Amino acid sequence: MQLMVLGCYAPYAPALGACSGYLIQNEGLNIMLDCGHGTFAQLQSYIDFRKLHTLVISHFHPDHYVDIYAIRHAFSGALRDGTRKEPLIVYAPSEPQSIFEEISSWREVFITIPLEDAMLRENRFGNVTLSFFPTTHPMPCFGIKISSAEEKFTYTSDTAWTSNLVDQCLDSNIILAEASLRETDIEHTNRGHMTAKQSGLLAQNARAKTLILTHFWPEYNLDQLKREAETSFEGLVELAQMGKVFTF
Numbered sequence: 497m498q499l500m501v502l503g504c505y506a507p508y509a510p511a512l513g514a515c516s517g518y519l520i521q522n523e524g525l526n527i528m529l530d531c532g533h534g535t536f537a538q539l540q541s542y543i544d545f546r547k548l549h550t551l552v553i554s555h556f557h558p559d560h561y562v563d564i565y566a567i568r569h570a571f572s573g574a575l576r577d578g579t580r581k582e583p584l585i586v587y588a589p590s591e592p593q594s595i596f597e598e599i600s601s602w603r604e605v606f607i608t609i610p611l612e613d614a615m616l617r618e619n620r621f622g623n624v625t626l627s628f629f630p631t632t633h634p635m636p637c638f639g640i641k642i643s644s645a646e647e648k649f650t651y652t653s654d655t656a657w658t659s660n661l662v663d664q665c666l667d668s669n670i671i672l673a674e675a676s677l678r679e680t681d682i683e684h685t686n687r688g689h690m691t692a693k694q695s696g697l698l699a700q701n702a703r704a705k706t707l708i709l710t711h712f713w714p715e716y717n718l719d720q721l722k723r724e725a726e727t728s729f730e731g732l733v734e735l736a737q738m739g740k741v742f743t744f
């Protein structure tokens with residue numbers, strides 16, 4: 497399995513940057529996790545977008561989903577000119593209802609599946625299984641687990657620290673975790689985010705091998721976030737960076 501970082505910033509991107517977006521590749525399968533500002537352009541630097549099989553939108557904060565409007569037009573054109581045969585499978589929360597209904601109304605382009613339904617079953621694609629769990633955030637938001645025979649990977653999306661989060665991440669080899677805050681900004685975690693140190697604690701308690709930090713405020717010093725995560729996690733701490741590939 498391979499993870500490519502398409503974007504790692506929040507809630508806005510710096511010059512030439514992109515917000516949350518990741519490409520998972522496994523045996524020819526291309527799965528995009530989140531599609532924040534600028535991520536669809538990044539995706540096209542690496543693959544033909546027509547080869548995308550599935551898109552998962554963790555929640556409807558703009559920095560995680562706004563490129564859906566670009567993706568809609570790209571797929572609409574490709575379906576029209578015959579270079580793409582099938583609609584794109586899109587998993588998304590059913591709330592806020594107005595956004596979900598707008599996206600699911602584009603039936604010729606997307607097959608939209610509510611994450612609340614998908615959460616209750618195994619979602620198998622080739623040799624990988626996707627499963628979802630609710631996180632603690634100001635709007636409905638879902639973490640994403642991807643398992644193959646060899647590896648277990650979890651993406652926290654946006655969330656505050658909870659013990660349930662540890663349970664959900666338990667025994668994941670690789671955790672892609674949001675590190676929205678420095679330790680000095682911990683008073684802001686009631687908004688539904690974690691500090692880098694809490695991300696480290698999550699990886700430690702979940703017995704992960706590798707923690708990849710992401711969801712960075714563009715003004716932060718990333719080396720400082722890495723050091724803070726390393727104070728609570730004994731494994732390997734990596735920083736998500738646009739274009740960086742992790743193979744596992």
Ligand SMILES: [Zn+2]
Pocket residue numbers: 555557633654
């Ligand atoms: Zn959010």
